[in-house]
Amino acid sequence: MSYYYSKTIAADFDEAVEKVTTALKEQGFGVLTEIDFSGTLKKKLDVDLPEYKILGACNPGFAYKAYQKENKIGVMLPCNVIVQKVDEGIEVSAVDPVASMQGVGNKELESVATEVQGKLKSAIDSL
Numbered sequence: 001m002s003y004y005y006s007k008t009i010a011a012d013f014d015e016a017v018e019k020v021t022t023a024l025k026e027q028g029f030g031v032l033t034e035i036d037f038s039g040t041l042k043k044k045l046d047v048d049l050p051e052y053k054i055l056g057a058c059n060p061g062f063a064y065k066a067y068q069k070e071n072k073i074g075v076m077l078p079c080n081v082i083v084q085k086v087d088e089g090i091e092v093s094a095v096d097p098v099a100s101m102q103g104v105g106n107k108e109l110e111s112v113a114t115e116v117q118g119k120l121k122s123a124i125d126s127l
Contacts, residue, residue: 003100005117006093007124008086013051016090016127017083020055023123024081029057032078050085057081057094062116069108076100079120092127094120 009016021031033056038049056078066073081094097120101113 003096004093005096005121005124006091007127008088008091009127010089013083013085013090016092017053017055019127020081020083020092020123023126024055024057026126027119027123028059028061029079029119029123030060032056032058037082052082052084055081055083057120059116059119062112062119065112066109069112070104070106073104073109076104079116081120092124094124
């Protein structure tokens, strides 16, 4: 089982970030954090990487459902979505919550993780 789901799109990088944010919003997610990964590594380590951002996406309703089943679930949140420049265009990847929740070992989380997986996949597929 892969730990992520991805799709490559033809877009300008900043346009892709906007499209991803909109697609996530349409599935009930807000972007809580935006980390300029490539910019941070350039600043801290003087390393040149292609453009790469990490978006911390959260769907409050699902986060609350997960919390009710596992009160330490916050260590696994938010759901990270990356937008990165690749040779073929812009690749958008999202964590697979079913794969990541297996590490928690709480069977009650499976249904929530499956619902979140479907929402994230729908957001990426819509791009």
